[in-house]
Amino acid sequence: MSKTVKYSTAGLATLAAVAVSVPAHAEEYGILMKTLANPFWGAMGEGVEEGAKNAGVEYYLQAVESDQAAESQLNVCNTMLERKPVAMITAAINSTNLLPCLKKAQDQGIKVVDLDGNLDPEILAAESIDITFSIGSDNVKAGAQGAEFMVSQLGADAQGPVLVIEGLSGNITGQKRATGFADALKELAPGLEIVASLPGDWDRGKAANITNDILTRNPDLKGIFAANDGMALGAMESVFAAGKGDDVIIIGVDGNSDAVKSIKSGRLTASVAQLPYLVGKQALENVKMAVEGNDVEKQVIVPTLVLTQEVMEAGSEPMLEFVK
Amino acid sequence: MTPTHASSTPGLWSRLQEKSIEQLHIRLESIVVLLGLITLMAILSPYFFSVSNFMNILLATSTIGVLAIAATFVLSSGGLDLSLGSVLGLSGVVGATFAVNLGMPTPVAVLATIGAGALAGLVNGFVITRGFVPAFIVTLGMLGIARGLALVISDGRVIYGLPEWMVFLGQGRPFGVPMPVIIFIVVAIIMHIVLAYTRYGRHTLSIGDNENAARTAGINVEFHRLTLYTLSGGLAGLAGLLFATRINSGDPTAGITYELTAITAAIIGGTNLFGGRGSILGTMIGALIMGVLQNGLNLLAVQSYYQQMAIGGVLVLAVFIDQYQQRQETKV
Numbered sequence: 205m206s207k208t209v210k211y212s213t214a215g216l217a218t219l220a221a222v223a224v225s226v227p228a229h230a231e232e233y234g235i236l237m238k239t240l241a242n243p244f245w246g247a248m249g250e251g252v253e254e255g256a257k258n259a260g261v262e263y264y265l266q267a268v269e270s271d272q273a274a275e276s277q278l279n280v281c282n283t284m285l286e287r288k289p290v291a292m293i294t295a296a297i298n299s300t301n302l303l304p305c306l307k308k309a310q311d312q313g314i315k316v317v318d319l320d321g322n323l324d325p326e327i328l329a330a331e332s333i334d335i336t337f338s339i340g341s342d343n344v345k346a347g348a349q350g351a352e353f354m355v356s357q358l359g360a361d362a363q364g365p366v367l368v369i370e371g372l373s374g375n376i377t378g379q380k381r382a383t384g385f386a387d388a389l390k391e392l393a394p395g396l397e398i399v400a401s402l403p404g405d406w407d408r409g410k411a412a413n414i415t416n417d418i419l420t421r422n423p424d425l426k427g428i429f430a431a432n433d434g435m436a437l438g439a440m441e442s443v444f445a446a447g448k449g450d451d452v453i454i455i456g457v458d459g460n461s462d463a464v465k466s467i468k469s470g471r472l473t474a475s476v477a478q479l480p481y482l483v484g485k486q487a488l489e490n491v492k493m494a495v496e497g498n499d500v501e502k503q504v505i506v507p508t509l510v511l512t513q514e515v516m517e518a519g520s521e522p523m524l525e526f527v528k
Numbered sequence: 529m530t531p532t533h534a535s536s537t538p539g540l541w542s543r544l545q546e547k548s549i550e551q552l553h554i555r556l557e558s559i560v561v562l563l564g565l566i567t568l569m570a571i572l573s574p575y576f577f578s579v580s581n582f583m584n585i586l587l588a589t590s591t592i593g594v595l596a597i598a599a600t601f602v603l604s605s606g607g608l609d610l611s612l613g614s615v616l617g618l619s620g621v622v623g624a625t626f627a628v629n630l631g632m633p634t635p636v637a638v639l640a641t642i643g644a645g646a647l648a649g650l651v652n653g654f655v656i657t658r659g660f661v662p663a664f665i666v667t668l669g670m671l672g673i674a675r676g677l678a679l680v681i682s683d684g685r686v687i688y689g690l691p692e693w694m695v696f697l698g699q700g701r702p703f704g705v706p707m708p709v710i711i712f713i714v715v716a717i718i719m720h721i722v723l724a725y726t727r728y729g730r731h732t733l734s735i736g737d738n739e740n741a742a743r744t745a746g747i748n749v750e751f752h753r754l755t756l757y758t759l760s761g762g763l764a765g766l767a768g769l770l771f772a773t774r775i776n777s778g779d780p781t782a783g784i785t786y787e788l789t790a791i792t793a794a795i796i797g798g799t800n801l802f803g804g805r806g807s808i809l810g811t812m813i814g815a816l817i818m819g820v821l822q823n824g825l826n827l828l829a830v831q832s833y834y835q836q837m838a839i840g841g842v843l844v845l846a847v848f849i850d851q852y853q854q855r856q857e858t859k860v
Contacts, residue, residue: 239832267550269832272784275771276832279588282827286575286584300688300777304699327688331776373684374778 216315223255233491234289236281237267237319238297242406243460244293244432244480251484252293258485259492264289271372271406274301281305291315291336291491292321299376306333312428317491320483324376336494339487339504342376343457343477346508347384347429349476353510354427355392357453357473364426367418368401369411369439371431378406378431381457385429396426404435411435411510415442427453433463433475459527460509467513477511479526554810558851561779562817569824583706586791589785589819590712591616591767591774595790596797597719598763600811603794604723605756606736606803607664610711611652611670612764617779619645619768624687624778627694634693641772642765648674649761653754663757669789678780699774708770715766719806732756736803755813772779792839793818796846800819817842 233256240246249265256263265286268277282305284292292314299322310333321340328335333479352495355362360472368385371378382401389396400418404411411430419442428443430436436456443452449471456463460476466472469509479480494500509515509523516524547555553730570577595612602609625643626632632640648670655666686784700707723729735742735749743749767786791801799806818839825835 264829266826266829267832269836272781274775274782275591276773279584279822280826280832281588282584283581283823286578286581286827298686298779298781300686300775302774304774330689373679410791481550 215305219308231262232287232289233261233263233488234284234314235263235265236277236284236291236292236302238277238292238295239270239273240267242271242434242519243462244458244478247460248295248480248484251481251486251487252319253484254481255260255485255488259488261492262491263488268297268500271297274298278302278305283314284307285314288312289314290495291383293317293319293487293491295319296322298322299327303327303331304332306335307331315491315494317487320377320381320480323374336489337500337502337504339490340483340506341508342382342505343380343458346478347386347431348388349508349510350381350429350457350474351385351388351511353474354389354396354429354453354455355475357428358393358396359520360393361395362426363395364397364424365399365418365422366396366426367415367422367428368441369404369428369430369435369496370401371403371435372405373403375406378403381431382429389452399425404430404438406432406434408434408438411438412442415439416446419446419448423448425452428455430454430456432456433458433460433472436472436475437462437466439454440466442476444471454502455509459509464511464527465509468516470513474510474512477509477527479506479509479523482506483521484524553806554807554813555850557814557853558797558810558817558846561846562813562820565817565820565824569820569827573824573827575826581823581827583704583709585816586709586712586822587706588823590706590788590813592786592793592818592831594715594763594767594770595711595783595786596793596811596815597716597808598767599689599787599790599794600797600799600806600808601723601732601756602663602760603791603799603801604736605732605753605807606739607656607753607756608667609649609652609757609760610664610787610845611648612675612760612790613783613788614647614671614674614678614765615645615761615764616768616783616786617781618648618678618681619765620772620782621682621687621778621780623694623769623772624690625681627690628687628778630779634691635692637694638697638769641769644760645765645768646762648676648735648757649758649764652755652761656752656757657750670711675780675784682778682780684780686780688776690773690776690778694773695776696773697800698770698776708774711766711770715763715810716808720812723808733804733806736800736805738804746847747759756810789818792843796818796843798846813845827856837860 224314228368235252237249238245240249261364266280281302290308315336318335318338322337325495368382370382401420402414428439430439433456440454453473456475459475463475490500548556584619612644619641622644623637627637652666652670656663657660731747732750773780793815794811796817797810822835
């Protein structure tokens, strides 16, 4: 029997080895991300860390295991409150999952920042949560920029079917990008018809399957707009496998490193690049100002940039510096 | 439980061990591991040892804990329910639809939430016992059906804005204790009594131990299984209620892969994956071990990737200790 005890102790020792002790600090910034496994969130996390280092503040970054771990993110958020940070920079998984925690944070006088505009202002008002500011790209505009670029390539009087691959069902970011694209396309080139708008759940494989199916139905597909780069790359694989690589314009959103590589090699047509690194960096700079008692804008919009092979080869665009 | 066959007088540890198994139906090792973990975390993090943090742990464990109760019942009868997480999501959406879109009063919406889960469980049980389809297949099918249905009903969107009294169930704090924690503990106590001390519980365990013997002994195995899957679905519905009211919305993507976490908690707590043994108190300790581990690692700012590794490690370790001990006991 005593052996059993020994085994249990051995197990605990292993756990102790996994854990890293972090001493307590007087003034800390808590940063709550989605998952760092996604290069977009990874880049934003790096930007926040860089901003924190530049500003010389202590920070504490946490992420959850996946883009869908809504409850687990709420639990991490509650745990974060125990450390009593002065400010919390949060990238909520959806518009509601963090609400109880944000409310508590507000009651404790912690400044709350909405990173990348995941919170819904109406819901925040209904819950009487007053966030310090929201920072991110304008996703509706990013979608519209995608449509503008597609029309610039095909012409305003182009005719034909177009596929839209939405994000995760229920995710506000994906919805904004998809509707931004659809509305702008309708206005700029009414002849281009969106034959399907389907949720790809941010999943590369799912986007590839959707594209296959739609290509079967509409072999003359003119363009694909995907609400993120991962899905655009998945769609691209299907398009090239079907031998239509030169006929279909494929546009993603984010400007992540995989997409940049693909655009450079002439496969993916374009990506409406968000500058997650810059978003993260500015978020920290602004929140530091707010903590020090200065006024900050309630809604900080970081611009987006249409990345194409041409733009990258020219290299004259100043914002290219922030494309990671 | 097999009593120890030691020829000499048993030591204090083994006497305590036997007592805890007889009286409370739990193994002492799991309590030792839980207390050890708590001590370790308290040493490593200055934020760990506080009432509000323990409330956090219980709150974070409440949804998974209720699901783990369901998993314990089904597993200890030799069954399996893989649809728990999806049924949780479906129930929350059904409840939110009743309350928000149809404007039903809170009691109706609450019953609809739990009822939707129980109905999904009833369908599982019916196909398993009357259609002779293996539980693995049926509940795997339900995993897809319930998730899809949740997305269909909600049109893939989060249904926000539950009525005040429903939100109270998730966010209220009478005497400073979160409502989900109260509900979770009350349900756990009732279910512990049912499984450990009633005829229903004994039948459940004996079906899991030896189905044919149970049938010969006159237990209506098929009907009992049907009630077990319905119970499991109903508990998943309750978990869905806790989840939805906690975030004030019905989220169709809620609870993805929760069935696996629930099964993990049950097994860490000493439930036999192949039936015949299980206790709710044990499962609660299993769920708390995972909860403490996660909370502690969060406080220590350990990346979530390591947390998954740690929990995986604890699962294998728990079963290893269990098997090791059983080998020792059967050695004469």
